[in-house]
Amino acid sequence: MAQRRSDRPGRYTAMALFVVAVLCFLALAPARGQAAKRAGAYWASLSREQKTDLVLGIFDGFNLNENILGITLKNEYTICTDIMESIMRQSDAFFAGMPAGKIVTALDAFYANKKNKNIPVSWGLWVVVRENRKDPTVGEFLGELRNVYP
Known part of the structure; x- marks a missing residue:
């Protein structure tokens, strides 16, 4: 039986989070046209309550995708159970300290910058x-989004 290497648990978690993000992206591909409409102008048109509902809806979508993927992996690929549980723990940790209200306030500031007006709310x-997590790659990521959604 292969031993799990404890010196690289973050690497596997990062890969698993990437796989989940890609699967979510592919599952939502038909909705991309709608997502483009849900950008800065759309965000600005919403009340604070509607913005909070939208953020909570995005969280519900994350949970649904995690649950569907978790059920599928547990039923079809039992070896992946540990990976799926790790993904769920890491997702919770990633969003820790960012309740919906704080995200709404941060998105208000985000869309105040006109360079971000065409970036969909989900991104x-x-x-x-x-x-918020002080991710050192967020600047590069934002630049890529601005190129995709000029």
Whole structure:
């Protein structure tokens, strides 16, 4: 039986989070046109309550995708159970300290910058959470988003 290497647990978690993000992206591909409409102008048109509901809806979507993926992996690939549980723990840790209200305030500031006006809210959420976590790659990520959504 292969032993798990304890010196690189973050590497496997990062890879697993990436896989989940790609799967979510592919599952939501038909909705990309709608997502482009849900950018800065859309965000600015919402009341604080509607913004909070939208952020909570994004969280609900994350949870649904994690649950579906978790069930599938547990039923089909039992060896992946530990990985899926790690993904869920890391997701919770990633969003720790960022309740919906704080994200709404951060997105208000994010969309105050006109360079971000065309970035969909779902991607804006990732930017503000990564900024909150002091992610050193968030600037590069934001630059890529600005290129994709000029």
